[in-house]
Amino acid sequence: MVQLMLYVNPVTGKDTNAGNSSTPHKTLTRAIRQAEPGTTIQLAAGTYNAASGEVFPLVIPSGVTVVGNESTKGKGVQIDGSGEFISSSFGSQNIALRLETNAQLRGVTVTNRAAKGVGVWIESTSPTLANNTFTLCSRDGVFVTGTAKPLILDNVFSQNSASGVSVLRNAKGEVRRNVAQNTGYGIVIADKAAPLLTDNKVFANRVGISLSGNAKPVLRNNLIEKNTQAGLIAAEEAKPQLGSRQDPAGNIIRDNGEADLQNNTRFTIVSAGNLLNPARVRGGIDFVTTQATGSSFILGPAQFSDVSGHWAEAFIKALVAKNLISGFPDGTFKPEAPITRAQYAAIIAKTFNLPPRPGSGIFTDVPDNFWAKDAIRKAAGMGFISGFPDGTFRPGQNLTRVQAIASLVSGLSLTSGNPSVLGVYSDRAQIPSYATDAVATATTRRIIVNYPQTSLLQPMRDITRAEVAALIYQALVATGEVQAISSPYIVNPDATLPTFSDIQGHWGETYIRPLATQNLISGFTNGTFKPDDKLNRAGFAALLIKAFNPTPKRPPIQFKDIPLDFWAQGAIQQAYSSGFITGFPDQTFRPQQQVLRIGMIVSLVSGLGFPSGDEKLLERYEDRNEIPAYARPAAAAATQRGIIVNYPSQAQLNPNREATRAEAAAMVYQALVATGRLSV
Numbered sequence: 143m144v145q146l147m148l149y150v151n152p153v154t155g156k157d158t159n160a161g162n163s164s165t166p167h168k169t170l171t172r173a174i175r176q177a178e179p180g181t182t183i184q185l186a187a188g189t190y191n192a193a194s195g196e197v198f199p200l201v202i203p204s205g206v207t208v209v210g211n212e213s214t215k216g217k218g219v220q221i222d223g224s225g226e227f228i229s230s231s232f233g234s235q236n237i238a239l240r241l242e243t244n245a246q247l248r249g250v251t252v253t254n255r256a257a258k259g260v261g262v263w264i265e266s267t268s269p270t271l272a273n274n275t276f277t278l279c280s281r282d283g284v285f286v287t288g289t290a291k292p293l294i295l296d297n298v299f300s301q302n303s304a305s306g307v308s309v310l311r312n313a314k315g316e317v318r319r320n321v322a323q324n325t326g327y328g329i330v331i332a333d334k335a336a337p338l339l340t341d342n343k344v345f346a347n348r349v350g351i352s353l354s355g356n357a358k359p360v361l362r363n364n365l366i367e368k369n370t371q372a373g374l375i376a377a378e379e380a381k382p383q384l385g386s387r388q389d390p391a392g393n394i395i396r397d398n399g400e401a402d403l404q405n406n407t408r409f410t411i412v413s414a415g416n417l418l419n420p421a422r423v424r425g426g427i428d429f430v431t432t433q434a435t436g437s438s439f440i441l442g443p444a445q446f447s448d449v450s451g452h453w454a455e456a457f458i459k460a461l462v463a464k465n466l467i468s469g470f471p472d473g474t475f476k477p478e479a480p481i482t483r484a485q486y487a488a489i490i491a492k493t494f495n496l497p498p499r500p501g502s503g504i505f506t507d508v509p510d511n512f513w514a515k516d517a518i519r520k521a522a523g524m525g526f527i528s529g530f531p532d533g534t535f536r537p538g539q540n541l542t543r544v545q546a547i548a549s550l551v552s553g554l555s556l557t558s559g560n561p562s563v564l565g566v567y568s569d570r571a572q573i574p575s576y577a578t579d580a581v582a583t584a585t586t587r588r589i590i591v592n593y594p595q596t597s598l599l600q601p602m603r604d605i606t607r608a609e610v611a612a613l614i615y616q617a618l619v620a621t622g623e624v625q626a627i628s629s630p631y632i633v634n635p636d637a638t639l640p641t642f643s644d645i646q647g648h649w650g651e652t653y654i655r656p657l658a659t660q661n662l663i664s665g666f667t668n669g670t671f672k673p674d675d676k677l678n679r680a681g682f683a684a685l686l687i688k689a690f691n692p693t694p695k696r697p698p699i700q701f702k703d704i705p706l707d708f709w710a711q712g713a714i715q716q717a718y719s720s721g722f723i724t725g726f727p728d729q730t731f732r733p734q735q736q737v738l739r740i741g742m743i744v745s746l747v748s749g750l751g752f753p754s755g756d757e758k759l760l761e762r763y764e765d766r767n768e769i770p771a772y773a774r775p776a777a778a779a780a781t782q783r784g785i786i787v788n789y790p791s792q793a794q795l796n797p798n799r800e801a802t803r804a805e806a807a808a809m810v811y812q813a814l815v816a817t818g819r820l821s822v
Contacts, residue, residue: 147696148173151186152194169195170208170221179205180729182697185250187211187218198225199237202245202269209697212249212273215298219249224256229265231287231311236260238279241269241292246700251275252283261302264290268315277301282308283325286335291315300324306347309335309359317342322350328369331357331380339364346370350398353380363392366402373398376425377406390415390432392468396422403427446475453593454608456627457615464707466493467611477608483527484514484537486546486610490526491517493614494553498523505535512537526553544577544601546610547590550617551580556587563635567599577601587620589613590633622664625684625712642671649789650804653811656820662689663807673804680710680733682742682806683717689810690819692720692749701731708733722749740773740797742806746785746813747776755779763795773797783816785809 149155149166150173157172159165163184167173170190173183185208190196200221202208210219224236238254240263241247252261252274259280262271266288272295276283279302286292286308292315299306299322306322308330309315319341322328328344331337333355340362344350350369353359353376360383366373373395376382385391394417395402402418405411405425414430446462446469449455454477461467467489469475503522508515518535521527526549529535550556561578563585564570573581581599584590591612592598605613616632618624642658642665645651650673657663658671663685665671677685686692698715705711714731717723722745725731755778760766762781769777777797780786787808788794814820 146178146181148177148181148183149186150183150190152188152190153186155186157195169197170200171195171197174200174202174206177203177206179203179244181205182207182209182699184697185210185219189220189222191220191222196221196223198223199227199263200225200239202239202241202247204242205244207246207248207697207699208250209246210249210251214249215273215275215296216249216251217275218251220251220253222253222255224254224259227263229263229287231265235263235285237263237285239263240265241267241271243267243269245269246272247274248272249274251277252279253277254279254281256280260285263287264292264313266290268292270295272296274298275300276306279303282306282330284308285310286313286315286337287311288313293318295319297321298323299328302326305330305352308332309337310355311335313337316340323347327352328366330354331359333357335359338362344369344373349373349375350395351375352377353382354378355380357381358383361391361393364394366393366395367397370399372400372404373402375404375406376411379409380407381409382411384412384416385414385430385432386412387414387430387432392416393418398422448474449477449608452477452608453629453631454591454612456629457591457612458608460615460624460627461493461611466614467607475607477611478606480540480604481607481610482538483535483541484512484518486541486549487521487527487537488514488517489610489614490524490549490553491520493618494524494526496524496553499525505529505533507534508537521553524553525555526550540604541610542601543599543603543605543609544574544581546605546613547584547601548577548580550589550613551583554617554621556583556620560586560635566597566633566635568597569599569601573599573601585633586635587616588632588634589616589620591616591629591631592633593631596631596633620664622666623709625709626664626688644670645673648673648804650808653787653808654804657689657807657811662810662814664688671803673807674802676736676800677803677806678734678736679723679731680708680714681803682737682745682801683723683733684710684713685806685810686717686722686745686749687713689814690720690722690749692716692722694719695721699725701725701729703730704733717749720749721751722746736800737806738797739795739799739801739805740769740777742801742809743780743786743797744773744776746809747779750813750817752776752779752783755782762793764793765795765797769795769797780809783813785812785816787812 148161151166155166155168157168161167210216227235227237236256237260261276261279261283264286268291270293275298277300281304283299283302283306287310290313294317297320302325305327310333313335316338322344323346327349328347329351336358338360342364344366345368347369350366350373357380401424402422410426412428415432503519561582619626698719754775757778759778759781
C-alpha cells in the first residue's frame with residue numbers, strides 16, 4: 143500500500159502545487175479538502191492563520207492525520223485562528239479546529255484568541271489528540287461534548303483562560319499523560335461525563351480538577367499539586383472514582399491552596415490508595431485501606447523526580463510505562479535503594495505469567511495477611527524464587543545481585559550458557575559455585591547490566607532498585623517481549639564464542655554469527671536461532687530496525703491491527719516511516735503474515751534507497767519469469783549490489799517462497815556490506 147501523503151508549508155508552498163514534499167501546499171485548508179481517509183498531512187514549521195490563507199474553523203475529516211512535530215509538542219508549528227461553529231449541544235461557538243472520528247492531530251500548537259475561543263472542539267466523535275500544545279485560548283484548550291470518546295494523550299495545556307480540557311454531556315474517552323498548568327481550571331468534568339483521567343500532571347492552576355453535575359470520572363495516578371484554590375473540587379451530584387480496596391487509585395493530591403480535596407456534594411467520596419492528607423480535605427471523605435501497599439502499585443504519574451539522567455532511567459521508565467514497577471508516595475523512585483525479597487517477588491509476579499511448577503510456595507514466615515503473600519506464592523510457583531531449608535522465605539531480607547540473576551535464569555528456564563564468558567568479569571572469583579551456570583547463561587543472553595564498569599559483576603552486593611529494573615527489562619528483551627534499549631552498561635559476551643546451538647555447519651552460519659556478535663539479531667530463550675523457521679512481517683520489521691536504525695522519511699501511521707502495546711509496534715512504525723515496509727489498502731499491517739523472499743528484497747532496496755538495476759542481470763536466475771513485474775527493477779538492483787543470497791542453488795531465486803530466518807539474516811548482512819556498514 144502506498145500511503146497518501148500531503149505536505150503543507152505556509153512559507154514556501156502554494157495551493158496550486160501538487161502537495162508533495164518538493165512542491166507543498168500553502169494552507170492546511172487546501173490539504174484537508176484534498177485529503178481522503180488514510181491521508182497524512184505533514185505540516186512544516188510556520189504559522190497557520192487567516193493571514194496565511196487558512197479558513198477557520200478547520201475540520202479534520204475521518205481517517206485523516208495532521209502531523210507537525212511531535213517530539214517538541216508542536217513548537218514552531220502554530221495553528222492560530224477562529225471560526226463560527228454551530229454545536230448541537232451548545233449553539234454558536236468560536237473554535238479553531240474540529241475533529242471527526244478516527245481523525246488525528248499530532249505535534250502542533252493551537253491558539254484561539256477570539257472571544258470565548260476554543261482550541262479544539264470534539265462533539266460525538268472519537269479522534270486522537272497527541273503531543274500537542276494548547277495555549278492562550280481565551281476559553282478552553284479542548285472542549286469535549288455529546289457522546290464523544292476521544293483519546294487525549296501527552297499534550298500540554300498552558301495559559302488557557304477558562305480550562306485546559308473540558309469534558310461535558312455524555313462524553314467519555316481517555317485523558318492520559320497530559321500536563322495542565324497556569325490556567326483557570328486545569329480539567330473540568332461536568333454533566334454526565336465519565337472519562338478516564340490517568341497519569342496527568344495538573345498544577346499551578348486556580349483549581350486543578352473541577353467536577354460538577356452527575357460527572358463520574360475515574361482518576362488514576364494523577365499528580366494534582368500547587369493549585370491556588372483547590373486541587374480537586376466535587377460539586378452537585380458528581381461522584382469521582384478515587385479507588386477501592388482492591389484497586390488503589392494512586393493519585394497524589396498535595397500542596398494546594400485552600401484544600402487538596404473539597405467535597406461539596408451530599409455524598410461521601412471514597413479515597414483508596416491516594417496520597418491525600420486528611421487534614422487538607424473538606425467535606426465527607428472515607429479513607430479506605432487497600433490490599434496493596436508500598437511498591438506494589440503505582441502512585442502518581444509514571445515519572446519520578448530522582449531518575450532524570452540516571453544510568454538506568456530508560457529501563458525504569460520502560461517498566462513503569464508497562465505498570466510493572468512503581469515509585470513512592472513522595473514522587474521518587476529511589477533507584478539506589480536496596481530491594482527486599484518480598485518486593486522483588488511482587489515485581490516478578492506482576493511481570494511474568496508462567497505455568498506453575500510443583501511446590502506449594504507456602505512459607506512459615508509469610509502469614510496469610512502479609513501484603514505480598516500472593517505474589518510470593520506466585521513467584522515461587524513459577525520457579526523464580528525459593529525458600530530456605532528451615533521452611534522460611536525471609537521476606538524482609540535484601541536481595542543480592544547474584545540471587546536476582548539466578549532467579550531470572552531459573553524462572554525463565556534459560557540454558558546454553560558457556561562458562562568461558564565469565565572471563566569478561568574481573569571479579570568472577572566471587573561468583574558462588576551454585577550460580578556460575580546461571581551467570582554464564584545470563585551473560586550470553588545479554589541480561590546482565592553492570593554500572594559503572596561492565597567488567598565488575600559485584601555478585602554478592604545487595605542489588606538496587608535500578609539494577610533490578612535493568613535486569614528484568616533485559617530478561618524481557620531476551621524472551622522477545624520488548625525491544626532492546628541501547629545502554630553501554632549491558633554486558634556483551636566474548637564475540638569469539640558460539641552464539642546459538644543450532645547454526646554450526648548451517649549454510650547461514652557465516653551471516654548469522656557476525657550479526658549476533660554485534661547484537662543486530664537475536665535468537666530464542668533456549669539458545670537456538672531456528673534458522674529454517676519462517677519469518678513473519680512483525681519479526682522482519684524488528685530485524686530491519688535493529689540492523690539499520692533508519693531515519694524517518696515520512697510520518698508514522700497507526701495500523702488498525704497493531705495495538706499500541708504490541709511488542710513490535712515501535713519497530714513497525716519506524717520501518718514504515720523509513721520506507722522499508724508498507725501496509726495494505728485496508729489500513730492493516732498483518733504482522734503474522736509470512737514474508738516472501740521477493741518482498742524482503744523489495745523492502746531492502748526501497749528502505750536503503752537503491753536505484754533500479756539493469757534487468758538483464760536477472761538472466762542469471764533460472765526462475766526469473768516467476769519474479770513479479772513490479773519487483774523486477776528492485777530484484778535487479780539487489781543483484782547488482784550483491785544483496786541476494788540463494789541456497790542451495792545460486793541460479794534459483796525462488797522469489798515467491800516464504801523467507802526463512804537464515805535467508806533474512808543473510809540478505810540483511812549483505813545489505814549492510816553493500817552500504818559500507820559491515821566489511822566482508
